[in-house]
Amino acid sequence: MNLRRFTSRMKLPALVILGVMLLFVCMPEAAKAAEPVKVGYTISLSGVYTALGVDLRDGFNLYMEEIGSKAGGRDIKVFVEDKGSNDVSRVLDLAKKLVEKEHIDILAGVVGSGAAYAVAEFVQKHKIPFVISNAGADDLTQRKSNPYIVRPAFVNSGGSHPLGEWLYDKGFRKAVLIGADYAAGYEHVGGIARTFKNKGGKVIQEIWPPLGTKDYAPYLAKIDRDADVVMVFFAGADALRFVQQYADYGLKNKIPLTGKGYLVDDKILQKQGAAAENVVTESHWCLLLDTPENKKFKEAYQKKYGHPPTLYSEQGYLTAKLIADALEKTKGEVKGEEFVKVMRSIDLNAPRGKVKFDEFGAPIQNSYIREVKKVDGSWQSVPIKTYEAVNQFWTWSPEEFMKMPAYSDMKGKWIE
Amino acid sequence: MRSDSRALAFIGLLGVLCLLPLILSTYYLGLVTSALILAILAMSANLLLGYLGLASVGQATFFGVAGYAVAIFTRSVDGAAWSAVGVGLLAAVMAGAVFGPLAIRTRDIFFLVIMLAFCQILYGITYSWRSVTGGDDGLPGLVRPALIPFVNLDTPVAFYFFTVIVFLIVVGVFWLVVSSPFGLVLKGIRDSEVRMRVLGYNVWLYKYAAFLLSAFIGGVSGILQAYYYGCPNPADFSLIHSSSALLMVILGGPGTLFGPLAGSLIIVFVRDLVSNVTDRWLIVLGLAFVCTVLFFPDGLLGTIRKFRQQGVASVNHQAQAPMPEPTAQESSKRLLSASKSK
Amino acid sequence: MEFWIIQSLNAISFAMLLFLLCAGLSLIFGLMNILNLAHGSCYLIGAYVALSVIEWSDNFFLGLLAGSLVGGIVGFVLQRLLLQRIYGRRLLQVLLTFGCMFIIGDVAIIIWGADPATLQTPEFLAGSASLGEMVFPKYRLFVIAVGAAIGIALWFFQEKTRWGAILRAGVDDEQMARAVGINVPVLFTVVFILGTALTGLSGVLGGPFVGVYPGVDLEVLLLAVVVIIVGGLGSMKGAFFGSLIVAALDNFGKALFPELAMFTIFAPMAIILALRPTGLWGRVL
Secondary structure (H helix, E strand, C coil), X not given: CHHHHHHHHHHXXXXXXXXXXXXXXXXXXXXXXXXXXXXXXXXXXXXXXXXXXXXXXXXXXXXXXXXXXXXCCEEEEEEEEECCCCCHHHHHHHHHHHHHHCCCCEEEECCCHHHHHHHHHHHHHHCCCEEEXXXXXXXXXXXXXCCCEECCCCCCCCCHHHHHHHHHHCCCCEEEEEECCCHHHHHHHHHHHHHHHHHCCEEEEEECCCCCCCCCHHHXXXXXXXXXXXXXXXXXXXXXXXXXXXXXXXXXXXXXXXXXXXXXXXXXXXXXXXXXXXXXXXXXXXXXCCCHHHHHHHHHHHHHHCXXXXXXXXHHHHHHHHHHHHHHHHCCCCCHHHHHHXXXXXXXXXXXXXXXXXXXXXEEEEEEEEEEEEECCEEXXXXXXXXXXXXXCCCCCHHHXXXXXXHHHCCCCCCC | CHHHHHHHHHHHHHHHHHHHHHHCCHHHHHHHHHHHHHHHHHHHHHHHHHHHCCCCCCCHHHHHHHHHHHHHHHHHCCCCHHHHHHHHHHHHHHHHHHHHHHHCXXXXXXXXXXXXHHHHHHHHHHHHCHHHHCHHHCCCCCCCCCCCCCCCCCCHXXXXXXXXXXXXXXXXXXXXXXXXHHHHHHHHHHHCHHHXXXXXXXXXXXXHHHHHHHHHHHXXXXXHHHHHHCXXXXXXXXXXXXXXXXXXXXXXXXXXXXXXXXXXXXXXXXXXXXXXXXXXXXXXXXXXXXXXXXXXXXXXXXXXXXXXXXXXXXXXXXXXXXXXXXXXXXXXXXXXXXXXXX | XXXXXXXXXXXXXXXXXXXXHHHHHHHHHHHHCCCCCCHHHHHHHHHXXXXXXXXXXXXXXXXXXXXXXXXXXXXXXXXXXXHHHXXXXXXXXXXXXXXXXXXXXXXXXXXXXXXXXXXXXXXXXXXXXXXXXXXXXXXXXXXXXXHHHXXXXXXXXXXXXXXXXXXXXXXXXXXXXXXXXXXXXXXXXHHHHHHHHHHHHHHHHHHHHHCECCCHHHHHHHHHHHHHHXXXXXXXXXHHHHHHHHHHHHHHHHHHCHHHHHHCCHHHHHHHHHHCCCCCCCCCC
């Protein structure tokens, strides 16, 4: 009786557990053959960032195809992993998997900033070069920078600085700030506000609706009608709704709408349609950019995927190009920190224009001011002014800049 | 004689768990570690579902609160490690103490929904209270402390063993509680609240105590998770997290001791397998839900046990089945009849 | 003054949207005690189907029809093929619909991709109406009208028609209803289809307003759940007035206390649950 009770209690759990274990023990570990360079690419292919993730992947694959997945005399093997939305523990699980099981040499990708901070710590511990394809949080290459990061994408506030000056130069003086209530919102909008104020402009109101707000009407009714410009950061579905509702409430013809490129992203611009007309935004890439590199990129992308590329496709493409160029330079050798140094020293001839990197791994690149207009029957962001080689610290020195309060702490402090 | 088999059960499981680091690579050991952490979370859901008949899709509330409390305390007070753990557990129990009175006056679907709502409220707080919680960036940089003198928990194997020890302690406590008179009263409440009330039990108090214990266990899991990843973040409160915990319980078998562990091992390892093949993990998770509900409503262990008990009963005419723990199916049937005879 | 008028109109239009979002959920719960957690998925599918149909036919009302129809079909499949198999086990039924939410959401990504989309409003509803300095979008006026009309229609259906009487009989006492010869299984299926079709319809009507994108299913579900908890689970009257209360609190909360924007939806719910667990107009279970 005693024994039977024991076996009946013990066998089941032990069997189930052992069975599951055995399944995995029997699976062979990836052999440690050192021939191909292994690149882990973690992007979002499910959850709210899916649309970005798909383009990041397609752009990356396009470049890999162009070079036949070979650089510096070695094959490149890419492990694409879906990290879901901004779920940090999931991303860390994947990073662990890529490092401990697949033994990757380089980690790339990452869409959300929260995940990027956590991964940055992880790569530093494991001494793996980290190529950030999207996450834009300022401090990744500022106050929390580390020697394993290089970001061929953007720094949230980096492109905001020229826009603030441009708006002042255009004669705007009184601004209302509106941004999604999270770090990226504070950084994108804060950058515009700081240079605008430095020149002599004034911020008269700040409005921070939560991320994912369904109805912007209560906020729109509050906008101070004395303002002569509204500076905005929203992205994705929020941007789609905001621009439409801004027009619906008759504000479009009263106070000009400006902001970062995400507001009228190529993914949503056609759906916003006339509501987005004349909206001025800043971006580090535009579809209409007339350079040989961009033309070639657009044609190849259209041919392979049957639709035009987006900002994110270009970022994925450049991620792959940066890795490949660096491998060419080192003849295929990847050695943690040194490889990052090589990547940071590379001058890229990208679809978006010339890209260099500063000592923190942040891009020094062109910044394009664009206006939404109808071109050949479809809505487009038309470049109207280019600021060349824009540094993440704008005209400040890194020390000066980092001594000022971070944008993420400036919410609510822009009005005098 | 029961304590005999209990001790042997522990030793057996301990043996299996001790052998694993020898045969598993670092990566798979990590998966087992996270499965154990989630199993503890699932056990906290199991206490409510299996022993009170309350399905909670908000267990991540306690999980997240404890993790955040540890990280915030470590950052701002920099106390000794065990005090941070204490604060984390206290925070989880406090959350339980506050939410409990609201939650336990409701039943089945209402309970499910209200727990979901609590989780959303906490998600909102962590997201918007940036100065304390770090907003959507979370609180990266939590370092594993020296919880045990001379042992560096930073290595995967050490942390694995630490998790195993905590897990076994939780299992032990869980077992003691559910087989104590207290646990029997809980089952009595699950089966008929009215009867227990008539018998003179303070039903509310028992439910509240069970809710607090569940919060405490959820907190244990949250603290382990916080130290394992070093970065509490708003996704800790996500619905997918809470619902996975519930699925693990149902999959393994509500009201069983090792069901949650079986469930969490299956989910964690299946997820790993699936991610090699497709990016549509949520379809698989959804299918797992649907299939479990349709084909194994008693969970794997529950189904096997039921089968066995039938077998034993037919041979053994004493038919004093020591603890015919009613399954979720039966208890939800009861819930149905209870609400129909309002 | 102008501020208050505009904000009140906003609140009413948002309330009608909420009512449309939660009416289907409330209807189903009222009769069957099933909380259909795949509710948001019906919204999602309705909106996406309408998106494709409107793109193809350039007709908003055809999209409206298609969206509701497909919503109903999803409901039929859900109820007949899945829920029926575990009839009477409520908790399991709820969990089943929960799993379906994950599946439908991911399948939609495969079919329609993941770019956020919005439905085109019909020509005559585009733009805004203005009165003096006040500007208000025409489409929102339309939503107010439709919401009110559906509210009245549902009330009339429940209180004044034979089907409504049968429905109420089923709600009040299922066994008695069976005894007097009402075919309860058919009734259940019909109501389930009606509820999900209504939700599909809300997806189309909400499409130009809220938009449709991965994750909207869960957001809609949460909003609907909050409303019917405040109003009282299973009561159509509760759903209607609950929508008004939630929308008013949300709208004026956001306008007057923007720092609390994250909580204007969930905090009132928690308070009401603490004071009246069955909601303001809920049946006592």
